[in-house]
Amino acid sequence: MAADIGVTGLAVMGRNLARNFARNGFSVAVHNRSRAKTDALVSEFGHEGEFVGSATAEEFVASLSTPRKIVIMVKAGGPTDAVIDELTPLLEPGDILVDGGNAHFADTRRREAALKEKGIHFAGVGISGGEEGALLGPSIMPGGSKESYAALGPLLEKVAAKVDGTPCCVHVGPDGAGHFVKMVHNGIEYADMQLIAESYDLLRQGLGLGAKELAEVFRGWNTGELDSYLIEITAEVLDQVDAATGKAFVDIVLDQAEQKGTGRWTVQTALELGVPISGIAEAVFARSLSGHADQRAAAVNLPGPSGGTVTGARAETLVEDVRLALYASKMVAYAQGFDQIIAASKEYGWDVDLGSTATIWRGGCIIRARFLDRIREAYDESGDLPSLLVAPFFAKALEQAQQAWRRVVTTAVELGVPTPGFASSLAYYDGLRRERLPAALIQGQRDFFGAHTYRRVDREGSFHVDWSGKREENPA
Numbered sequence: 025m026a027a028d029i030g031v032t033g034l035a036v037m038g039r040n041l042a043r044n045f046a047r048n049g050f051s052v053a054v055h056n057r058s059r060a061k062t063d064a065l066v067s068e069f070g071h072e073g074e075f076v077g078s079a080t081a082e083e084f085v086a087s088l089s090t091p092r093k094i095v096i097m098v099k100a101g102g103p104t105d106a107v108i109d110e111l112t113p114l115l116e117p118g119d120i121l122v123d124g125g126n127a128h129f130a131d132t133r134r135r136e137a138a139l140k141e142k143g144i145h146f147a148g149v150g151i152s153g154g155e156e157g158a159l160l161g162p163s164i165m166p167g168g169s170k171e172s173y174a175a176l177g178p179l180l181e182k183v184a185a186k187v188d189g190t191p192c193c194v195h196v197g198p199d200g201a202g203h204f205v206k207m208v209h210n211g212i213e214y215a216d217m218q219l220i221a222e223s224y225d226l227l228r229q230g231l232g233l234g235a236k237e238l239a240e241v242f243r244g245w246n247t248g249e250l251d252s253y254l255i256e257i258t259a260e261v262l263d264q265v266d267a268a269t270g271k272a273f274v275d276i277v278l279d280q281a282e283q284k285g286t287g288r289w290t291v292q293t294a295l296e297l298g299v300p301i302s303g304i305a306e307a308v309f310a311r312s313l314s315g316h317a318d319q320r321a322a323a324v325n326l327p328g329p330s331g332g333t334v335t336g337a338r339a340e341t342l343v344e345d346v347r348l349a350l351y352a353s354k355m356v357a358y359a360q361g362f363d364q365i366i367a368a369s370k371e372y373g374w375d376v377d378l379g380s381t382a383t384i385w386r387g388g389c390i391i392r393a394r395f396l397d398r399i400r401e402a403y404d405e406s407g408d409l410p411s412l413l414v415a416p417f418f419a420k421a422l423e424q425a426q427q428a429w430r431r432v433v434t435t436a437v438e439l440g441v442p443t444p445g446f447a448s449s450l451a452y453y454d455g456l457r458r459e460r461l462p463a464a465l466i467q468g469q470r471d472f473f474g475a476h477t478y479r480r481v482d483r484e485g486s487f488h489v490d491w492s493g494k495r496e497e498n499p500a
């Protein structure tokens with residue numbers, strides 16, 4: 025019998041996605057470059073559903089019902105191109121190739137355009153949730169044509185996570201829209217993780233709390249507004265004890281955060297689109313700084329406070345203040361991420377629905393959080409919000425949090441605890457709400473040294489001052 029869907033690339037994500045399809049009643053053709061992973065999947069999990077294992081790409085393609093639907097789950101970049109190149113000559117017009125990896129959206133656009141010429145649909149589909157999500161229900165962000173989604177959608181929606189019965193899977197938009205939204209998801213993931221790490225660091229330094237006590241703090245936070253997957257797993261990580269040493273697990277892990285590239289892409293793309301995603305950028309840079317071990321070792325004795333505990337009234341409110349600072353900074357990260365999606369949607373004509381995007385992030389993915397319901401409501405109520413932060417729910421929450429946020433940044437600065445995420449998010453917030461910014465002075469400087477011209481607050485047009493002459497203003 026011909027299989028309903030194929031999965032090629034059977035490492036942690038592909039294997040579990042294939043099992044998810046099979047557990048949901050689809051027959052699944054499975055294939056991997058090296059045969060061992062295919063055999064292992066069929067022998068270990070064959071009882072979970074109907075799998076058709078193939079040793080070669082030819083067998084794999086031949087085992088699928090037409091039009092073929094093939095999900096590629098391999099390393100992003102060259103490996104994805106290699107798989108596409110191997111499969112394409114075996115496919116027919118109307119077949120659908122899905123890239124479920126973390127591809128750069130520009131690669132997806134290039135691949136879709138090339139395959140379109142051969143009549144093959146190419147859909148870049150963001151998938152989040154890690155190993156467990158792929159098996160039990162990920163958040164799925166499909167791009168590609170409406171036509172490809174008409175065929176793929178029912179399968180993807182069946183295996184996606186569900187929240188209140190709604191699948192965390194909606195057609196995001198054409199060509200690279202799905203992978204773009206997944207990239208921004210990962211950028212927000214970086215920001216959220218950095219903010220949580222700063223909260224942990226400041227409370228540990230400022231109050232002298234141990235890892236187990238901090239696990240309890242995070243567990244408590246997870247019952248309120250901050251309820252989210254990342255807060256939940258933070259408590260688990262902090263609770264973990266290293267079997268070899270009996271120390272807190274977090275204390276035996278090397279403090280150098282790695283990255284595979286999606287956070288960096290988010291920032292690079294934001295720079296190109298001119299969108300200030302400063303909180304996300306700080307999170308990427310904080311990981312980079314952590315990895316500069318030699319510089320850190322050389323700088324360790326530079327002057328400045330190195331921790332120290334907070335006492336008195338400030339100590340009593342620090343946990344709640346940090347919770348509020350985390351909540352407010354997290355709102356900024358999401359607002360910046362959504363701004364970036366809006367900018368790309370306009371640039372590429374994707375028409376991404378922001379409320380639906382918030383809906384698909386409510387479950388299954390790494391950034392799933394209770395407050396995504398509020399984001400969905402905000403964009404459903406007003407699709408052209410100038411910033412998420414001005415939506416009534418968020419404006420009110422920021423009002424309640426902003427004084428605590430300032431106290432937290434002040435405390436961190438006094439203690440010498442680096443909080444780039446909190447500080448830059450607060451600076452972004454203050455920058456947005458400032459009636460007049462010092463950008464006017466920058467314009468003056470630009471006009472002085474480079475005759476770059478400026479606009480006036482009281483008249484239309486561009487102007488230039490003859491700085492090296494009589495310093496008179498002339499229309500540019």
Ligand SMILES: NC(=O)C1=CN([C@@H]2O[C@H](COP(=O)(O)OP(=O)(O)OC[C@H]3O[C@@H](n4cnc5c(N)ncnc54)[C@H](OP(=O)(O)O)[C@@H]3O)[C@@H](O)[C@H]2O)C=CC1
Nearest residue numbers: 033034035036037038057058097098099100103125126154
């Ligand atoms: N891991 C995670 O939590 C998440 C990963 N992703 C993305 O999903 C995709 C798969 O991730 P993951 O499961 O972690 O696997 P990896 O990213 O570790 O990729 C391993 C898979 O890629 C295959 N592969 C590598 N090079 C080639 C090549 N040149 N030709 C053919 N196949 C090749 C490997 O085959 P072989 O066994 O023969 O070496 C193996 O099946 C990636 O794009 C990743 O970014 C998305 C969300 C979460």
Ligand SMILES: O=C(CO)[C@H](O)[C@H](O)COP(=O)(O)O
Nearest residue numbers: 152153154283284285286390
């Ligand atoms: O895509 C993901 C989740 O949605 C991965 O977990 C993500 O790639 C991890 O990124 P990094 O290794 O850069 O921290």
